[in-house]
Amino acid sequence: MTVKRHAERVRPNARQVRETLMRIVFLVTACISILAVILICIFMFANGIPTIAEIGPANFLLGTKWKPLNGIFGILPMIVGSLYVTAGAILIGVPVGILCAVYLARFCSKRLYRVLKPLIDLLAGIPSIVYGFFGLVVIVPLIQQLTGGSNGKNILTASLMLGIMILPTIISVSESAIRAVPESYYEGALALGATHERSVFFAVLPAAKSGILAGVILGVGRAIGEATAVKMVAGNQPILPTSILSGVRTLTSNIVVEMGYAEGLHREALIATAVVLFVFILLINLSFSALKKKEG
Secondary structure, three states, X not given: OHHHHHHHHHHHHHHHHHHHHHHHHHHXXXXXXXXXXXXXXXXXXXXXXXXHHHHOHHXXXXXXXXXXXXXXXXXXXXXXXXXXXXXXHHHHHHHHHHHHHHHHHHHOOHHHHHHHHHHHHHHHHOOHHHHHHHHHHHHHHHHHHHHOOOOOOOXXXXXXXXXXXXXXXXXXXXXXXXXXXXXXXXXXXXXXXXXXXXXXXXXXXXXXXXXXXXXHHHHHHHHHHOOHHHHHHOEOOOOOOOOOOOOEOOHHHHHXXXXXXOOOHHHHHHHHHHHHHXXXXXXXXXHHHHHHHHHO
């Protein structure tokens, strides 16, 4: 009996030690992640803000010409290009992604689900360069044929490409949010006389809007931060676009294209471009968060 009681006293102590150890591990991991973000922010702002001040905020943010060899650093064309391409990707990818998630969660048969779900997950693992190559050899010629005069590398092509790339993120997160809604919501709607479709779209879907919005935010972040694929299909032209068939250069593409050979003020201007991109993403996330709180 004495040995048994001693063992019972030891077990809780061992469990407490393991729990304490895991708390420490999780705390250290979280602190490392936070520290990494802080160091990145310090590096960008410490190098970018003085450069913006040296060039001039108005000249840098509102300048319409980017000619590094001549000492002209205006990123307004890249800002507008990023906005247009991201907006196009949202218009294309968000409705398709949400509807696909609804279908997988509430309408798809189990046999078909076992085929579609792995294919959608596979899309998330395809490298950006492969998407860019697909856009270059498939989407660009298709847009060129449909539009006639354009060369196919423009805002429309980049928006289609990004719309496809953000689908896996939106679909996966939205499907999980829809499946997390209690079944009583659906059953209650049916009990009130609603059809299957109305129960899904007017009872289940509104209840999952918080998770769906989170998926949209992640998808938009992917669209804004993409560089390689966009560079291959957007035309890579640092000019203000006049239509959706105009070639553009985004903020991310601008950094990727020129960072390899940039030096001096040119290199610092590219870091300042990264600062603008960071603030741009931060503002979009804050806007979505405010919208989420308002709807909540």
